[in-house]
Amino acid sequence: MQHIKNYINGQLVEPVSKTYLDNFNPSTGKVYSYIPDSDEQDVALAYSAAKTAFASWSITPKEQRSKYLLKIAALIEKKLDHLALAESIDNGKPLKLAKTVDIPRAAANFHFYGTGILHYASHAHSMEESAINYTLRQPVGVAGCISPWNLPLYLFSWKIAPALAAGCTVVAKPSEITPMSAYLLSEICIEAGLPAGVLNIVHGLGGKVGNAIVSHKDIPLISFTGGTVTGKHIASVAAPMFKKLSLELGGKNPNIIFADCDYDKMMHTTMLSSFANQGQICLCGSRIFVERKIYDKFKTDFVAKTKALLIGDPLHENTKIGAIVSEGHQQKILSYIELAQKEGGTVLCGGKKVTLDGDLKNGYYIEPTVIEGLAYDCRTNQEEIFGPVVTITPFDTEEEALMMANSTIYGLASMLWTGDLTRAHRMANHIHAGIVWINCWLLRDLRTPFGGVKASGVGREGGFEALDFFTEPKNVCVRL
Numbered sequence: 001m002q003h004i005k006n007y008i009n010g011q012l013v014e015p016v017s018k019t020y021l022d023n024f025n026p027s028t029g030k031v032y033s034y035i036p037d038s039d040e041q042d043v044a045l046a047y048s049a050a051k052t053a054f055a056s057w058s059i060t061p062k063e064q065r066s067k068y069l070l071k072i073a074a075l076i077e078k079k080l081d082h083l084a085l086a087e088s089i090d091n092g093k094p095l096k097l098a099k100t101v102d103i104p105r106a107a108a109n110f111h112f113y114g115t116g117i118l119h120y121a122s123h124a125h126s127m128e129e130s131a132i133n134y135t136l137r138q139p140v141g142v143a144g145c146i147s148p149w150n151l152p153l154y155l156f157s158w159k160i161a162p163a164l165a166a167g168c169t170v171v172a173k174p175s176e177i178t179p180m181s182a183y184l185l186s187e188i189c190i191e192a193g194l195p196a197g198v199l200n201i202v203h204g205l206g207g208k209v210g211n212a213i214v215s216h217k218d219i220p221l222i223s224f225t226g227g228t229v230t231g232k233h234i235a236s237v238a239a240p241m242f243k244k245l246s247l248e249l250g251g252k253n254p255n256i257i258f259a260d261c262d263y264d265k266m267m268h269t270t271m272l273s274s275f276a277n278q279g280q281i282c283l284c285g286s287r288i289f290v291e292r293k294i295y296d297k298f299k300t301d302f303v304a305k306t307k308a309l310l311i312g313d314p315l316h317e318n319t320k321i322g323a324i325v326s327e328g329h330q331q332k333i334l335s336y337i338e339l340a341q342k343e344g345g346t347v348l349c350g351g352k353k354v355t356l357d358g359d360l361k362n363g364y365y366i367e368p369t370v371i372e373g374l375a376y377d378c379r380t381n382q383e384e385i386f387g388p389v390v391t392i393t394p395f396d397t398e399e400e401a402l403m404m405a406n407s408t409i410y411g412l413a414s415m416l417w418t419g420d421l422t423r424a425h426r427m428a429n430h431i432h433a434g435i436v437w438i439n440c441w442l443l444r445d446l447r448t449p450f451g452g453v454k455a456s457g458v459g460r461e462g463g464f465e466a467l468d469f470f471t472e473p474k475n476v477c478v479r480l
């Protein structure tokens with residue numbers, strides 16, 4: 001069986017401890033490869049390689065850094081089928097989704113920052129006749145990047161690409177639950193000729209590898225995407241060390257639907273925003289608020305469509321709902337469905353674990369689930385479930401919809417469906433979220449800032465904001 005390796009100083013290497021963890025295929029529930037159980041010794045080696053490489057990478061002309069990033073983007077595109085297959089097996093997501101979203105967007109991240117760095121500029125401020133100030137933007141140093149399992153290569157590259165473009169070197173840790181595409185990325189970096197030590201990938205557990213990165217005294221910057229509880233812990237370690245921090249955390253996103261929307265478009269997109277990737281996208285809309293005038297029609301149509309979603313082998317072309325990423329996560333989702341019923345909710349469809357046939361019989365599947373009749377402030381409607389589970393709730397007024405939408409500790413994304421332009425802008429202005437999608441979902445222009453408010457995160461990724469994050473501004477004031 002395959003043993004995944006760490007990527008340190010340009011080489012694929014075993015963990016110092018020589019110990020490995022099981023890597024499961026969630027669609028079958030079977031171990032299919034092994035992942036390094038690395039620890040602080042591997043992080044120390046990675047840091048040392050990154051520190052040495054920083055001396056030359058940070059002064060490598062941006063045109064040259066750009067060429068490496070574009071080469072990596074081209075190789076990801078060339079190997080799209082292979083990467084998508086690996087991601088689907090590792091994560092349980094439908095192969096089609098990996099082919100059309102995850103892997104193309106990972107390539108797009110490298111392409112965007114490979115070209116973006118060429119156009120990145122800093123400012124000058126004139127004090128008329130007395131002085132001129134100019135701002136130098138210098139790479140911060142060795143960046144620590146930690147990512148989750150839900151969109152493995154996509155989110156990993158979302159951090160690594162701007163860090164490398166900005167001139168930082170990187171010690172990165174992908175999720176231990178989905179390590180495979182990060183491993184394949186290390187092979188791609190070797191093929192692209194990326195200089196040794198510029199990117200280092202250390203596999204293993206959050207409590208060991210992640211913690212060693214976050215608490216490393218000489219890593220001055222942490223870019224983290226994952227759960228809010230983990231983010232809080234990371235902040236408690238990194239903030240007293242005065243590290244630069246970007247935290248992209250959980251969500252409980254509202255999807256607000258008015259009677260005057262384009263109903264068919266709304267229904268098509270709401271199916272996706274509810275259940276794509278088994279609902280395991282931080283941007284999925286898990287709380288659906290529907291104007292009472294169309295609530296019954298919406299409920300009938302939405303439940304019928306949800307029942308028709310094909311649950312099955314992620315590798316099969318027609319599968320819409322693949323496997324949940326791990327057995328532990330499957331249990332967590334099922335426990336929330338139970339909680340919802342205790343809280344007075346009615347399961348309109350789904351709600352159960354699914355056992356498929358043959359090789360897939362031990363895989364981690366759950367029926368897509370729609371629940372109604374819950375109070376907006378109950379735990380089911382306040383806590384992140386991160387699975388194929390949505391609640392539906394009627395509302396009468398804009399104010400009521402806004403109050404319920406804004407009632408959670410989270411503020412990542414939101415969706416609004418209406419044909420009333422003025423209302424759309426008015427509501428967008430009042431929603432507490434980093435992203436408001438009006439009559440669409442998951443449409444991303446990489447130039448725009450990305451991230452959440454409240455417990456959904458601190459800082460912004462995306463666009464030139466990410467290049468700002470990985471560089472330090474230095475003001476130089478010259479007396480004329």
Ligand code: NAD
Binds near residue numbers: 173206207226233384
């Ligand atoms: P998680 O917080 O459990 O793990 C994320 C990463 O942090 C993993 O690599 C993990 O190994 C590591 N980690 C765990 N403990 C650590 C520690 N003590 N120190 C350092 N690193 C540690 O999250 P997850 O379950 O992998 O991902 C799901 C969560 O991510 C959800 O809450 C989801 O909303 C969130 N998410 C947010 C965004 C966003 O952009 N805001 C995007 C995707 C996912």
